[in-house]
Amino acid sequence: MSDSGRKKSRLVADKRYSKRKPAPQKRRKAPARRRTKRGARVRNPLLRLFLWIAHLIWRVTWALGWRIALVSVLIIGIATGYVYATLPPAGQMLDGRASGSVTLMDRENAVFAWRGDQFGGVVTAETVSPHLKNAVIATEDKRFYRHIGLDPIGIAGAIRINLREGRGPLSGNGGSTITQQTAKLLCLGVKYDPDVWESETAYEADCRESSLWRKAKEAIYALALEAKYTKDDILSIYLNRAYMGGGAYGAEAASQRFFGKSAAQLTPAESAILAGLLTAPTTLAPTNNLERSRNRASVVIGLMRDQGYLSDSAARQALANPATLSEAAESRAGGYFADWVMSSGPDFFTRNTSEDVIIRTTLDQRIQKAAEDGLTEIFENKVRDDSKAQAAVVVMSADGAVRAMVGGRQTKAIGAFNRATQALRQTGSAFKPFVYATALELGYSPLDTVEDAPLTIDVPGSGPWSPKNYDRKFRGTVTLAEALRSSLNVPAVKIAQGVGLDRVRRVAADFGIESDLADGPALALGASESTLIEMTGAYAGILNGGSAVTPYGLENLTMLGEEEPVMTATGGIGERVIRREAAQKLTWMMNRVVNQGTGRRAALDGWQVAGKTGTTQAARDAWFIGFTADYVAGVWMGYDDNTPLTGVTGSGLPAEIWHEVMIRVHEGAAPRPLPMQEPDAATQPDTRAPNRRSRPQSGIERLLRSILGGG
Structure with a gap:
């Protein structure tokens, strides 16, 4: 039989070597999700729209941003270059005086007071004490040598502190560098012009403005300073122009005013005082509150130690031995006497001087202390605590040279009403x-x-x-x-x-x-x-044998750096008023006032004293004026509002004040007889x-x- 119609079965080898791929297995469909790889397709239409908008904004921002940044850099560069071109050599920027100063010296040529804006002389970052240089950097700008004039880290920190303390971002801490502070001290190169500004006060207020626009201009000016000068040049300008309290501008003036020494000789403790003043010069001035100034200096010393400018042992030593003021600084700048001398000279050499002036005066600081101590002795021990009574004392030589002056119970007052020279009683x-x-x-x-x-x-x-x-x-x-x-x-x-x-x-x-x-x-x-100084001067005429005197405190006035004075004493002995014999007989009569009469409380053991008491109607004023062979002294006591004194006459407390003052004035001196003639x-x-x-x-x-x- 033929088997051609039957389907043949496949051999095993056919299966083994078959090139056909097996059909893939059908997988379960996974839910849609966002792919994270770049370029992945996002299937959520809303999310896709959002991302597209964000991407568009980014591209536009970037396209505009770098162009704006480039233009800004160009503008800043051009502005900085323009300012750079206008800046003079650094040496011309060091002296920042708006007006001159007056230095007052006593009869021994020791400085006892200053008036006006003091400028002690040019210093540089190389010539000042390294302790002062380090203290200023540690306190004001620790990254000074590493930034380009602006310090973003410092600015961010300052804004954070201001916001944390509930202030505006530009209020309080500014985060300004020393370079920016120098730009502000220079008023961004704008000089005072009386035709533009209503007053110097308005000009200075504009220089201190803190708006955003002002800050921007300040930043450009700071960049120009950094481009033009070295860091030490900038620091030198800052150290010469910064206000350091007490009327002192610059490190040298402040050093001389507070410590009586050059800025090159400052110790760490003294340097810390000056560096600490930069934040609040008036409030922290050591002549206003020494304890507060020392507390601030302790903080500065800690900063110096933390930043490696002081070793632990040096910091401990500075803290254990705080800075002390000079005698002149402790005297609170001369008080009433200095004010009187300033008012007695011409304005263009004193109160309105545009130059630095040195005035040699007649003041004897030993006698000044005697006058202050004698007055204080009586008020502390013989006047009730709640009394508002005032007193004044003047001590002078027979030629009218004023040696001491106290114009009120506050013996250290400055700019106060002077009862010795201004009160007509x-x-x-x-x-x-x-x-x-x-x-x-x-x-x-x-x-x-x-x-x-x-x-x-x-x-x-x-x-x-x-x-x-x-x-x-x-x-x-x-x-x-x-x-x-x-x-x-x-x-x-x-x-x-x-x-x-x-x-x-x-x-x-x-x-x-x-x-x-x-x-x-x-x-x-x-x-x-009359005034106390007039009356005391008139009594001096009796002592000197009958010639008039004009009380004076200014001996000579010299411009800084000059040797020849431009002005000499404005007072002294004048024309004869009465005969010498008459003056000597009057002195004898006044000596009996102290020995036997109303002035007995003024007597000094071993000294011949002549004087006279005075009490006005209803005891509104009480006086004692008298003299020895060496000095004339006058004392007035009363109330500023003319309230009658209670139980006080010239023979009482004024005579006792005179005694307490003059016993100190004559301490250690050999008694000399009065020039008197007994009838x-x-x-x-x-x-x-x-x-x-x-x-x-x-x-x-x-x-x-x-x-x-x-x-």
Whole structure:
């Protein structure tokens, strides 16, 4: 049979070598998901739209960003280049004074005060103490030598601190580099122009503006500074221009003002004080609050140690031995005396000077301390704590050279009301020596007599006036010396009337009392007003033998760097007012005031003292002015509002203040006799007949005696 119609079965070998691939197995369909590979197709249409928009924004931002960045760089570069081209050599940028300064020196040529904006001289980063240089960098800009004028890390840190403390991003910490601070000190190169700015205050306010636009200009200026100058040049400009408190601009001025030494000699502790001032120069000035300044310096020392500028041992030593102020700095810049000297000179050399000026004065710092200590002694121990009473003291030589001045109880005040030179007060009986000086000049003797009895004078325009003595008693016939010794009022009025009120006014004015003097008979009792310095100067004329003096504190004025003074003393001894003999007799009379009369509390053991007390109506003013052979001193006491003093007269607390001051002034000095002349015994009146004289009388004496009621 044929098997051609049957299907043949496949051999095993056919299966083994077959080229046909097996059909793939059908897999379960997986859910759609996002592929993470780049270029993968995202099947979610919303997500795909979002990614497309983001990609578009990115491409546009990138396209615009690099172009804007390029343009910004070009603009910044051009602006920086322009500023760079306008910058002068570094040496011309060091002196930043807007006005001059005044340095005041005492009679020993020691600096005791400054006025104006002090500029001590140019320093550089190489010449200042390395401790100061390191302290400034550690405090103000620790990456100073590593940045290009801007410090993004510092700015970010400052913004973070400001936001954390609830301030605006640009308020408080600024993160400014030393270069940026220097740009601000230079006011971005804009100089003061009175035609543009309303005032220097407005100009300075604009320089300190902190807006974003101002910050941007400051950054460009800082970049230009970095391109133009070296790092040390920039630091030098900063150290010369930065305000460091107390009126001192620059490291040298601050070093001289606070420590009395060059900036090259500063110790780590002193350097830390100055570096600490840069954050708040007025608040932290050591002359305002030394303890606060030292606390800030401790922080600076810690920064110096942490940044490797000080070893642990050096830091411990600096903390254990904080900086101390110089004597001049401790004196709070000269107080009343310095203010008075500044006001006594011409404005263009003192308050408005555009140059650095040196003034040599008459101040004796030992005597100044004696005056301050003597006044403080009385107020601390003999005046009640709640008293508002004030006092003033002036000490001068016989030629009018003022050696000390205290213008109020706050002995260290600066710019305060000076009661020694500015307060016009009634002089009371302190004026009487000029009445007797007039009589003595006309030939009267201290031993001539006058009747102390009730007196009534018809004053034109005022009616009858009846002066009375302080104790309301009358003593009958008294000598002129006795009348002055007991400060009797009626005899003083009679003598003034007798010699002529015009003559008394002229003598007082010639002695230096320039204030308006009363026209009526009350002139003799001190109804006129005067200042303490005028009255003390007038008494100095009595001590020097009868010649007028003009009190002065300025000996000479020299421009810094010059040798020849441009101005010399504006005061001193002037013309003769009364004869030497008359002045010496008056001194003898005033010596009896202290030895036997109202001024006994002013007496000094071993010293001859002459003086006079004074108490005005209702005790609104109390005076004691007196002198030894060496010095004249005046003391005034009262209330600024004219409230009457309680239980105080010139013979009381003012005399005691005078005593406390002068016992310190004369400490260690050998006593010298007063230039006084005791009246000749032959001219003394007969005690049995007080009004008769044993010597011939001149015509003027007879006339005066008849007027005075002495027989």
